[in-house]
Amino acid sequence: MADLKVTLSGWELDNPLIPASGTFGYGYEFAELYDINMLGSFSFKGTTREPRFGNPTPRIAETPSGMINAVGMQNPGIDKVISEELPKLARCFHKKVIANIGGFSVEEYAECCAKIDKVEQVGLIELNVSCPNVHNGCMSFGTDPLGVSAVTKAAKAATSKPVYVKLSPNVTDIVPIAAAAAEAGADGISLINTLLGMRIDLRTKKPVIANKMGGFSGSAIFPVALRMVYQVYEAVKLPIIGMGGVTSACDVVEMMLAGATAVEIGSANLVDPWACPHILEELPAVMERYGIESLKDIIGGAH
Amino acid sequence: MKQGIFTITGHEALTKDVYRMALAGDTSAMSAPGQFVEISLPGFFLRRPISVCDYDASGLVIIYKVVGRGTEAMAAMKEGEKLDVITGLGNGFSPEKGGEKPLLVGGGVGVPPLYHLAKRLVAQGARPEVILGFNKAEEIFYEKEFAALGAGVTVTTVDGSAGVKGFVTAALPDAYSYVYSCGPMPMLRALYAATQGTAGEFSLEERMGCGFGACMGCSIMTKKGSRRVCKDGPVFEKEELAWQI
Ligand SMILES: Cc1cc2nc3c(=O)[nH]c(=O)nc-3n(C[C@H](O)[C@H](O)[C@H](O)COP(=O)(O)OP(=O)(O)OC[C@H]3O[C@@H](n4cnc5c(N)ncnc54)[C@H](O)[C@@H]3O)c2cc1C
Ligand SMILES: Cc1cc2nc3c(=O)[nH]c(=O)nc-3n(C[C@H](O)[C@H](O)[C@H](O)COP(=O)(O)O)c2cc1C
Ligand code: FES
Numbered sequence: 001m002a003d004l005k006v007t008l009s010g011w012e013l014d015n016p017l018i019p020a021s022g023t024f025g026y027g028y029e030f031a032e033l034y035d036i037n038m039l040g041s042f043s044f045k046g047t048t049r050e051p052r053f054g055n056p057t058p059r060i061a062e063t064p065s066g067m068i069n070a071v072g073m074q075n076p077g078i079d080k081v082i083s084e085e086l087p088k089l090a091r092c093f094h095k096k097v098i099a100n101i102g103g104f105s106v107e108e109y110a111e112c113c114a115k116i117d118k119v120e121q122v123g124l125i126e127l128n129v130s131c132p133n134v135h136n137g138c139m140s141f142g143t144d145p146l147g148v149s150a151v152t153k154a155a156k157a158a159t160s161k162p163v164y165v166k167l168s169p170n171v172t173d174i175v176p177i178a179a180a181a182a183e184a185g186a187d188g189i190s191l192i193n194t195l196l197g198m199r200i201d202l203r204t205k206k207p208v209i210a211n212k213m214g215g216f217s218g219s220a221i222f223p224v225a226l227r228m229v230y231q232v233y234e235a236v237k238l239p240i241i242g243m244g245g246v247t248s249a250c251d252v253v254e255m256m257l258a259g260a261t262a263v264e265i266g267s268a269n270l271v272d273p274w275a276c277p278h279i280l281e282e283l284p285a286v287m288e289r290y291g292i293e294s295l296k297d298i299i300g301g302a303h
Numbered sequence: 304m305k306q307g308i309f310t311i312t313g314h315e316a317l318t319k320d321v322y323r324m325a326l327a328g329d330t331s332a333m334s335a336p337g338q339f340v341e342i343s344l345p346g347f348f349l350r351r352p353i354s355v356c357d358y359d360a361s362g363l364v365i366i367y368k369v370v371g372r373g374t375e376a377m378a379a380m381k382e383g384e385k386l387d388v389i390t391g392l393g394n395g396f397s398p399e400k401g402g403e404k405p406l407l408v409g410g411g412v413g414v415p416p417l418y419h420l421a422k423r424l425v426a427q428g429a430r431p432e433v434i435l436g437f438n439k440a441e442e443i444f445y446e447k448e449f450a451a452l453g454a455g456v457t458v459t460t461v462d463g464s465a466g467v468k469g470f471v472t473a474a475l476p477d478a479y480s481y482v483y484s485c486g487p488m489p490m491l492r493a494l495y496a497a498t499q500g501t502a503g504e505f506s507l508e509e510r511m512g513c514g515f516g517a518c519m520g521c522s523i524m525t526k527k528g529s530r531r532v533c534k535d536g537p538v539f540e541k542e543e544l545a546w547q548i
Contacts, residue, residue: 029516058510060520062349074519270513
């Protein structure tokens with residue numbers, strides 16, 4: 001029997017499949033489609049201290065083999081997530097969930113982590129450091145090792161839950177950023193967030209997206225994501241949640257060979273709402289085809 | 304909502320760039336006129352949202368305009384070919400609210416979702432009045448089909464080459480019990496202002512990531528707060544829209 005179990009900072013998952021933040025809401029939409037308890041876990045919609053409506057529409061554009069989004073972290077705010085969304089989720093999901101936290105200042109990240117710390121349902125915190133830093137000319141926290149370090153330290157001080165830092169790929173070299181997170185005490189690294197991209201509408205001759213640019217995701221970014229997971233695995237000795245363009249069981253295995261302990265699946269859920277169950281179903285056959293008995297054994301196997 | 308494989312059983316051009324496609328497959332997830340489907344096209348990442356024009360237990364009809372590469376690829380498809388379609392998306396119109404003499408106003412490719420609605424309204428004993436707005440005579444489609452249902456039909460064209468000259472608001476009847484509409488935003492806004500005092504439902508359009516409520520790609524602000532066009536809509540009560548007149 002194929003062994004799909006993996007462990008993230010002491011938390012054993014039945015399998016490495018985790019729907020990625022922003023593509024799975026707070027879970028219950030998908031619970032109407034299939035039993036989401038078959039998933040390893042999932043990462044909920046990026047949540048901030050204050051409620052946010054997000055960006056004006058159009059927020060979505062298509063690319064060859066991918067898409068661009070500029071949703072702008074629309075979410076009901078951390079308090080409502082804890083008091084309303086998570087109790088609603090508890091009715092259909094009996095596993096622990098990953099809390100994806102965003103922020104625009106170090107204090108904001110810390111406050112959200114402190115609030116999440118008390119929530120039994122949360123297995124680990126995933127810090128989205130791709131948000132603009134309002135105290136630093138709106139440069140993303142995640143493009144600067146000092147920014148990543150400050151946010152990670154503040155989060156670690158605010159919670160005893162494992163803290164995973166989700167890195168932005170929009171940097172010249174991902175390695176010093178991952179190293180800064182590790183030095184600041186991160187328990188793991190999540191990568192990659194979306195690449196900055198853009199499309200122009202030939203009819204209007206203007207950017208498709210109201211915000212002009214947005215986050216590029218989907219199968220098109222898989223090789224970039226895989227390369228970065230590989231680099232980070234070499235550089236830091238922390239568990240990695242790999243993501244970016246994963247759409248099949250073969251992609252999952254490839255990500256794990258590059259160094260991922262678990263794998264998040266994002267945009268694929270939007271075009272095939274049953275993407276995760278399909279991948280999970282495929283996984284044992286793919287493992288058998290490539291002579292893999294236990295997924296644990298292949299993590300970082302390509303190095 | 305359901306995903307299924309549909310077979311193209313009919314495909315014809317209604318005008319220079321508007322096509323009617325009949326698809327056979329499982330429609331059991333559909334519950335109301337004005338709902339839409341998301342069609343996966345080979346070689347394209349995102350699905351295309353298209354309103355259901357008509358449906359029964361064995362299949363559905365869509366009418367679409369070629370505006371870009373996806374719809375261009377669709378136009379080249381032949382009878383017998385298969386499409387991966389997610390059905391039963393969105394809330395749809397509420398025929399039960401229509402009353403005696405409901406008014407249906409469609410503009411361009413906003414016309415199709417009103418067809419099954421008109422059918423339902425006639426079936427429940429109402430006498431719908433339909434206004435179909437186009438730019439010019441060559442763009443007109445489905446005038447006869449609406450008339451064949453027993454609805455009163457008025458066509459408007461912006462250039463006056465057929466029917467009443469002007470926008471749909473140039474042809475509003477004196478009295479109507481409710482107003483249903485789908486079409487381009489400027490038309491909906493003009494109609495919203497011109498039909499003050501009468502309740503109604505408007506179907507909106509947004510670029511979509513998923514079409515079923517997962518990505519927040521299609522959010523609009525309404526009087527009741529943030530709403531997703533794909534899941535909470537595409538049909539919204541006029542009263543809910545926070546539009547300035
Ligand atoms: C709920 C809903 C119902 C619709 N019903 C119909 C219908 O019955 N008949 C019809 O002709 N059209 C309808 N549309 C518009 C239709 O979805 C677009 O014309 C179509 O997606 C264009 O695809 P394309 O590949 O040719 O264009 P491209 O511009 O090449 O497409 C690129 C991307 O933008 C999206 N896109 C482009 N234009 C629109 C648009 N106007 N609205 C939403 N997404 C867009 C595409 O889906 C695709 O993801 C509907 C849209 C929505 C949201
Ligand atoms: C519509 C959409 C919304 C997203 N929102 C968030 C978010 O709130 N927080 C976050 O950390 N990542 C967010 N992401 C990024 C994804 O979690 C993921 O890192 C990225 O899309 C790459 O994976 P994919 O190619 O499988 O989609 C979002 C992605 C999409 C497509
Ligand atoms: S298109 Fe994804 S939520 Fe509406």
